Amino acid sequence: MSTDTVVRLRGAGRRFGTHLALAPLDLTVRAGERVAILGSSGAGKSTLLGMLNGTVAATEGTVEIFGDDVAALSDRALRRVQRRVGTVSQRLDLVEQVRVLHNVNAGRLGSWSTPRALVSMVWPRPDDLVRDALGQVGLGWALHERTERLSGGERQRVAIARMLAQQPDLVLADEPVASLDPTRAAEVLELLGGRIRDVDVAATLLVTLHQPALARAHCTRALGLREGQLVFDVAAHELGQELLDKLYALS
């Protein structure tokens, strides 16, 4: 496998009982690619992202992340891989009753020793990375706010800041701009798409989106899923009306 291959699926698919959520799929994603995943509700987009962060097991084929077959890893080795994978899920998974600082710090727990992680849960101290991550999503002012007081779009940005603080090599984002206004959505996609660290190598991004215009503007590649089947895999600039009609036509 080429060293810049981040994701490789070989005939990887997922069934839930008899329902085929994602048909067996071959897919290679290289470092620095920004891949939009489009498709109607229930098309299998979240299932694909779940297979890439180890939360959804493939029922057929293999899933390799950074060259490791995730199904063959010990729990410890899987956690090591997962530390390099930052996920922004639709559920956000924020703790509502604590300050924003706590939630953003949580992105760093995996890379800290257990004592340091425990101390930080009780007495969180904002460091530059946390302040920087919040600043990047326009929430520098919210460091000490209680998370539950923020609006839906602000909470979505806290989840993104938590992921930025993790400094992952692979970013998986499930509808990360669903609650954001167009300007903020564009900013967040730019952040997810590479300006995560002050290093030359950009993070690799897979992001589910419902707006083809955002995919064209912020991604390099677009995948279309329909009822669990891959309908297209094209350069983002090739995402035209004909493909979208094929993707979204009512069956």
Ligand SMILES: Nc1ncnc2c1ncn2[C@@H]1O[C@H](COP(=O)(O)OP(=O)(O)OP(=O)(O)O)[C@@H](O)[C@H]1O
């Ligand atoms: N845990 C589960 N148990 C049973 N069926 C599931 C489970 N998770 C997903 N599915 C089914 O798999 C299919 C794909 O779901 P998935 O969540 O991947 O779609 P999606 O494209 O992400 O949809 P949305 O845009 O609404 O989030 C759907 O038919 C869904 O009902």
